[in-house]
Amino acid sequence: MLLFVAFLSINNGPLFVKQRTGRPFLLAHRGVAQTFDTHGLQNDTCTAERIYPPEHSFIENTIPSMQEAFRLGADMVEFDVQPTRDGKFAVFHDWTLDCRTNGKGVTREHTLAELKQLDVGYGYTADGGKTYPLRGKGLHMMPSLDEVLQTFPDKAFLIHVKSNDPEEGRQLAQALSRLPAAQQRLLTVYGGDLPVASFHEQLPGIRVMSKETMKSCLIPYLVLGWSGYVPPACQNTELHIPEALAHWFWGWPGRFLERMESNNTRVIIVGGDGSEFSSGFDTPDDMKRLPSDYNGWIWTNRIDKIAPLYKK
Numbered sequence: 001m002l003l004f005v006a007f008l009s010i011n012n013g014p015l016f017v018k019q020r021t022g023r024p025f026l027l028a029h030r031g032v033a034q035t036f037d038t039h040g041l042q043n044d045t046c047t048a049e050r051i052y053p054p055e056h057s058f059i060e061n062t063i064p065s066m067q068e069a070f071r072l073g074a075d076m077v078e079f080d081v082q083p084t085r086d087g088k089f090a091v092f093h094d095w096t097l098d099c100r101t102n103g104k105g106v107t108r109e110h111t112l113a114e115l116k117q118l119d120v121g122y123g124y125t126a127d128g129g130k131t132y133p134l135r136g137k138g139l140h141m142m143p144s145l146d147e148v149l150q151t152f153p154d155k156a157f158l159i160h161v162k163s164n165d166p167e168e169g170r171q172l173a174q175a176l177s178r179l180p181a182a183q184q185r186l187l188t189v190y191g192g193d194l195p196v197a198s199f200h201e202q203l204p205g206i207r208v209m210s211k212e213t214m215k216s217c218l219i220p221y222l223v224l225g226w227s228g229y230v231p232p233a234c235q236n237t238e239l240h241i242p243e244a245l246a247h248w249f250w251g252w253p254g255r256f257l258e259r260m261e262s263n264n265t266r267v268i269i270v271g272g273d274g275s276e277f278s279s280g281f282d283t284p285d286d287m288k289r290l291p292s293d294y295n296g297w298i299w300t301n302r303i304d305k306i307a308p309l310y311k312k
Contacts, residue, residue, distance in 0.1 A: 008226055017254040023310040024295045027158060027268055028074035028303035029278055030093070031065030032058040034124060034134070035301055038276060046099035048123040054133050056304065059121045061091045062141045063151055073307035075297075076156040081145055083168055086111040089145035089175060092120070095162065099123050101138075115142050145175060153183055158238075161191030161199075169195030173202030181205075188238050188266070207266065209238040217265075218249070225250035228259070235263045240299070242274035243289065257296050268297040284309060 034051045041047070058065040066077050080093040090112055097103035097110070102122040107115070121138030125131060148157070161168055172195070176184060189199050190209035200208045216233035224231075239260065246252050246269060251259060260267050271279030271286065281287055282302040287309065290298070300306045 011228055012226060012251040012255055014254050017258055022295050024290075025075040025297045026073060026303060026307055026310075027076045027078060027297055027299050028069040028072075029078050029280060029299060029301045030060035031062070031069040031074075031077050031079065032056065032072070032304055033060035033065060033301065034058075035282070038279070046123070048100045049125055049129070051124050051126050053126045054124075057134065057137055059124075059134060059138045059141065061093060061143075062120065062138065063143050063148065064141070066148065066152065066155075069303045070152070070155060072303050073311060074303050076158055078158040078160060079148065080160045080162055081172065082107045082162060083171060084112045084115065085109055086113075087171070088112045089172065090115045091143045091145060091148055093162070101142075112144055116140055116144075118142060149179065149183070154186070156186040157188070159187060159189045161189065161195045164192030164194050166194040166198035169198035169200075170202055173199045176206065177203060190238065205236075207236055207238050207264075209240065213237050214239060221249065225256075225259075230259050230263055234260060234265050236265065238266045238268065240268050240270050242279075243269055243271055244273035253291055253294055253296065266297060268299050269294075270299040281306060 034054060036047045036051045058068055061079050066079070069077050079091050081089045082092050082095075084090050085108065090107065092107055092115070094100060094107060096106055097118065098105075100123045101118040101120055103110070103115070103118045117140065119136060119139045120142050121134030121136065122132070124134040126133070159172070161172060172189065176187065184203070184206055188207040188209065189196060193210045193212040196208045196210035196213065199206075213233065217231055217237060217239065220231040221229075221234065241249065249256050257267055269281075269290070271281055278301060280299040280301045281290070282300055283305060287306065298306070
């Protein structure tokens with residue numbers, strides 16, 4: 001028993017783990033975006049109506065927002081896509097237009113040209129509708145997927161599919177298949193189980209993530225990872241590890257990161273226990289909860305607050 005305990009300690013501890021140097025990698029959720037009160041959120045909550053008083057004028061999922069995120073030091077930007085009625089993809093978060101824009105109805109029931117006429121800053125308010133500080137600043141600023149990828153051909157992106165429609169996964173794969181192989185390697189796709197599975201069937205070389213891919217990797221790893229075994233399902237994927245659960249994974253952080261990276265899998269630590277809405281590391285105090293030598297990937301909703309910490 002003592003020998004077995006010693007083996008577990010050595011095989012999953014920091015001893016013999018290659019020294020990791022450099023700063024963490026930063027993933028900017030929706031670029032530089034307005035933040036909001038996350039208490040009591042439901043799937044249909046209009047978050048634009050509960051933003052905090054704006055500290056900047058950038059609007060999520062727009063090209064200026066992404067440009068600013070990369071300028072500040074983001075290594076990757078996450079954005080959302082919605083299919084359009086004319087077979088293209090718009091970069092926009094919501095299933096419907098009514099919350100954020102001056103449009104009405106289901107986003108995917110409009111053409112790209114119609115969507116590009118809207119003001120994506122129209123609905124943002126921090127005082128219950130008394131004022132709308134971003135109204136007029138988002139006019140004609142909803143980009144297409146093609147525009148984003150053409151503007152940033154050498155940047156890394158995490159693309160969020162917002163439905164569970166397998167046809168959307170196939171359509172996205174077709175759109176990304178036209179890109180050069182080097183640019184494809186910079187992309188990761190995540191979202192519902194069905195579209196992610198159909199996307200992966202079409203483009204197996206691009207990293208993907210869904211609840212199903214996470215479970216297929218991490219449940220066997222919880223059972224056998226103590227031995228150093230990494231399940232085949234962990235290869236060429238992405239894992240979002242909630243901060244509160246990270247210590248349950250054998251070898252966290254150094255050995256775990258080393259094992260996953262050897263299988264071409266990116267590990268991103270997110271805030272909370274996985275139940276909170278897009279929880280991230282958004283303040284200097286949040287960063288203090290990470291191991292002092294942690295330099296893996298970090299999810300943040302405030303790249304404008306976190307990136308400057310690593311420029312000092």
